[in-house]
Amino acid sequence: MATVSAATGAGDFRTEYQVTQAYLIVALVALFGGVVTGLFQGLDNAGINLYPRLAPVVQSYYHGLTMHGVLNVLVYTTFFISGFLPFMTARALKRPLASGKLAWGTFWLMLAGLVLAAIPLVGNQATVLFTFYPPMQAHWAFYVGLTLVVVGTWLVTLNLALTYRAWRRSHRGEPTPLAAFMSLVTFAMWTIASLGIAAEMLFLVIPWSLGLVAGTDALLARVLFWFTGHPIVYFWLLPAYLSWYTLVPRQAGGKLYSDPLARVSFIIFLVFSTPLGFHHQYADPGIGEGWKFVHAFLTFTVFFPSLMTFFNVVASLESGGRARGGRGWVSWFFKLPWGDPSLACQILAMLTFTFGGIGGLINASADLDLVVHNTAWIAGHLHLTVGTAVALTYMGITYWLVPVLWNRALWSRGLALAQAWLWVFGMLIFSYSLHTLGLLGMPRRTMMSEATFLQPEWKTYLTMVGIGGAILFLSALLYFLNMVLTMTVSKQPAPAMPEFAEAISGPAEAPAILDRWPVWLGMSAALILFAYGPPIYQLLRTTSLNNPGLRVW
Amino acid sequence: MKTPSKIYLYELFWILPSLAIPVGMIAALLVTSFGANIHLPGLEGRVDPTKLESTPPFDKPVVVQLSPDRYEVHMVGETWSFDPSEIRVPAGAEVTFVATSRDVVHGLFIPYTHTNVMLLPGQISRVTTRFDKPGTYLLLCHEYCGIGHHTMSGTILVEASPNNSSGEGK
Numbered sequence: 001m002a003t004v005s006a007a008t009g010a011g012d013f014r015t016e017y018q019v020t021q022a023y024l025i026v027a028l029v030a031l032f033g034g035v036v037t038g039l040f041q042g043l044d045n046a047g048i049n050l051y052p053r054l055a056p057v058v059q060s061y062y063h064g065l066t067m068h069g070v071l072n073v074l075v076y077t078t079f080f081i082s083g084f085l086p087f088m089t090a091r092a093l094k095r096p097l098a099s100g101k102l103a104w105g106t107f108w109l110m111l112a113g114l115v116l117a118a119i120p121l122v123g124n125q126a127t128v129l130f131t132f133y134p135p136m137q138a139h140w141a142f143y144v145g146l147t148l149v150v151v152g153t154w155l156v157t158l159n160l161a162l163t164y165r166a167w168r169r170s171h172r173g174e175p176t177p178l179a180a181f182m183s184l185v186t187f188a189m190w191t192i193a194s195l196g197i198a199a200e201m202l203f204l205v206i207p208w209s210l211g212l213v214a215g216t217d218a219l220l221a222r223v224l225f226w227f228t229g230h231p232i233v234y235f236w237l238l239p240a241y242l243s244w245y246t247l248v249p250r251q252a253g254g255k256l257y258s259d260p261l262a263r264v265s266f267i268i269f270l271v272f273s274t275p276l277g278f279h280h281q282y283a284d285p286g287i288g289e290g291w292k293f294v295h296a297f298l299t300f301t302v303f304f305p306s307l308m309t310f311f312n313v314v315a316s317l318e319s320g321g322r323a324r325g326g327r328g329w330v331s332w333f334f335k336l337p338w339g340d341p342s343l344a345c346q347i348l349a350m351l352t353f354t355f356g357g358i359g360g361l362i363n364a365s366a367d368l369d370l371v372v373h374n375t376a377w378i379a380g381h382l383h384l385t386v387g388t389a390v391a392l393t394y395m396g397i398t399y400w401l402v403p404v405l406w407n408r409a410l411w412s413r414g415l416a417l418a419q420a421w422l423w424v425f426g427m428l429i430f431s432y433s434l435h436t437l438g439l440l441g442m443p444r445r446t447m448m449s450e451a452t453f454l455q456p457e458w459k460t461y462l463t464m465v466g467i468g469g470a471i472l473f474l475s476a477l478l479y480f481l482n483m484v485l486t487m488t489v490s491k492q493p494a495p496a497m498p499e500f501a502e503a504i505s506g507p508a509e510a511p512a513i514l515d516r517w518p519v520w521l522g523m524s525a526a527l528i529l530f531a532y533g534p535p536i537y538q539l540l541r542t543t544s545l546n547n548p549g550l551r552v553w
Numbered sequence: 554m555k556t557p558s559k560i561y562l563y564e565l566f567w568i569l570p571s572l573a574i575p576v577g578m579i580a581a582l583l584v585t586s587f588g589a590n591i592h593l594p595g596l597e598g599r600v601d602p603t604k605l606e607s608t609p610p611f612d613k614p615v616v617v618q619l620s621p622d623r624y625e626v627h628m629v630g631e632t633w634s635f636d637p638s639e640i641r642v643p644a645g646a647e648v649t650f651v652a653t654s655r656d657v658v659h660g661l662f663i664p665y666t667h668t669n670v671m672l673l674p675g676q677i678s679r680v681t682t683r684f685d686k687p688g689t690y691l692l693l694c695h696e697y698c699g700i701g702h703h704t705m706s707g708t709i710l711v712e713a714s715p716n717n718s719s720g721e722g723k
Binding site for chain 1: 567592660664697
């Protein structure tokens with residue numbers, strides 16, 4: 001990590017460069033673990049059960065599945081975001097983070113939490129999946145470690161807020177630079193949303209796993225989990241949107257279509273991301289149907305800013321395609337600089353996300369959800385959204401970010417392009433099969449190679465899941481190879497970091513109220529109180545903590 | 554607001570349908586719920602999961618016939634089985650599952666029906682389904698519930714019944 005110097009362009013941003021490098025290394029190691037365990041699951045679906053040979057490292061299908069989920073969607077995402085967004089904020093505000101010491105302290109706290117959680121996780125003492133629904137009970141260190149990681153993300157928010165405050169003192173009346181605005185919104189939204197999981201950990205799960213209280217309550221724990229569990233997907237998605245809005249238009253040779261519309265989308269995410277978690281609990285007893293409908297309506301509301309993003313980003317791409325000589329309604333699309341792997345990854349991620357978005361609307365429709373809830377369909381959906389829209393965008397970002405941070409050019413552009421296309425190809429096979437299996441009634445999170453209820457009509461699709469998974473694994477190997485070789489043996493210096501895109505309709509046209517934080521944070525709190533206050537109050541009044549903890553693996 | 558520029562008009566052109574789609578889907582949801590009578594599980598009361606042996610109806614998991622075509626199944630999910638796990642009803646029967654979990658979170662899912670509900674320790678789940686077509690239906694646990702999760706299933710045998718051959722079903 002000593003390769004960064006003032007000469008690389010790090011300049012005043014030396015700390016930011018190094019902290020971001022540290023976060024990225026952890027994120028990539030986690031992703032590698034998540035991808036390897038994922039391969040074993042895919043093969044198991046195809047009837048190839050490797051688990052007897054993998055013991056004692058991966059002790060069961062469910063042990064592997066827990067590592068796959070925790071490493072990919074909790075560790076990889078959180079560490080990537082905590083490294084990437086402060087870096088973007090510092091670059092956008094053109095000033096270092098308020099406290100370099102706080103930034104390093106936060107990283108070490110999160111790493112300590114991760115190690116604490118990883119010990120029981122790897123040791124098969126926490127085979128509870130990334131959703132860890134009580135009263136299934138993991139080792140206390142798993143919960144304490146994950147909680148420390150969440151506390152770390154709050155410290156990232158603090159550092160961003162302090163940095164913003166310092167910037168604002170010398171820039172009164174100016175609109176916040178877009179990338180900084182989006183980073184702040186993302187972490188503000190996450191900090192509010194993560195209060196649910198923090199409450200679950202601190203008041204229910206940790207005392208219970210330490211034996212301080214005898215019982216817990218399955219429903220209350222699920223409600224608090226999903227308070228955080230849906231907005232967490234926006235915590236993953238918004239950094240991808242940030243890249244699509246502030247960098248991709250320029251990478252595509254064009255301009256951002258509308259800066260004000262982009263800000264409005266993010267404000268809607270800030271206000272509406274949290275009060276809709278019951279749409280994950282449509283099938284739960286103990287929550288009134290009326291409240292489920294309230295959350296369904298609010299879920300459809302957050303579809304709106306994603307549609308705005310779709311419009312704005314595609315219009316921006318179009319400005320790039322046309323600037324490069326593209327014509328016609330559609331053919332400008334092929335004029336985009338597809339040879340740039342960073343851009344190719346992200347456009348492919350957007351295209352895949354279209355299917356993910358449509359699937360999401362189906363899941364949000366309470367009546368249709370009864371057909372697909374907890375079936376393989378959901379796993380198919382999650383791999384289109386976080387597994388591609390988010391992960392492939394992050395990969396696209398690392399194709400410029402890792403070279404910039406290490407000051408070494410990307411080792412192989414061709415390999416990176418092959419990786420991007422392979423990922424989408426494998427994912428389409430993989431995800432199509434899982435969606436279909438869900439419609440055919442196959443449950444998710446189930447060891448199919450030993451299932452006693454395997455249906456003959458599932459078999460072809462299960463094989464396709466294995467094939468798609470193997471292609472995804474191959475793509476991931478190409479990715480890691482390229483990353484490691486870029487960091488270690490690539491000789492050329494890195495090209496400059498992509499510049500922020502200019503806007504056709506610029507920030508000066510954005511209403512000033514979009515920068516008034518108290519208004520939006522207040523609205524966010526009010527909406528949460530409305531949508532969660534009464535049902536949680538009613539639950540607290542009637543709940544007795546009488547579910548003893550069980551180890552069932 | 555600014556004078557309506559071309560960009561502003563394009564934005565508006567996109568915003569209006571973007572509002573219309575979610576509103577349309579909400580309307581569809583309301584129609585299927587109140588019109589087609591598709592309902593979600595709701596508040597059915599609590600039960601102490603450590604005292605199921607002495608709490609009716611879970612002290613005796615059985616299938617109860619309420620009337621010629623209405624049945625109630627009192628069901629307990631536990632690691633890793635359903636009790637009862639084999640249910641026989643005639644075609645056209647309306648079956649209400651009153652179910653809970655004895656230990657961890659389980660699911661109660663019958664593919665090709667809209668029976669899809671979680672079984673949580675401490676909560677009573679209640680769902681009603683009418684089985685029109687004769688045949689064997691799977692009853693699956695669709696939430697990870699431990700190392701034997703993939704063995705947790707049951708069957709519902711819907712028998713062709715001469716009484717219901719008049720074709721009430723769809």
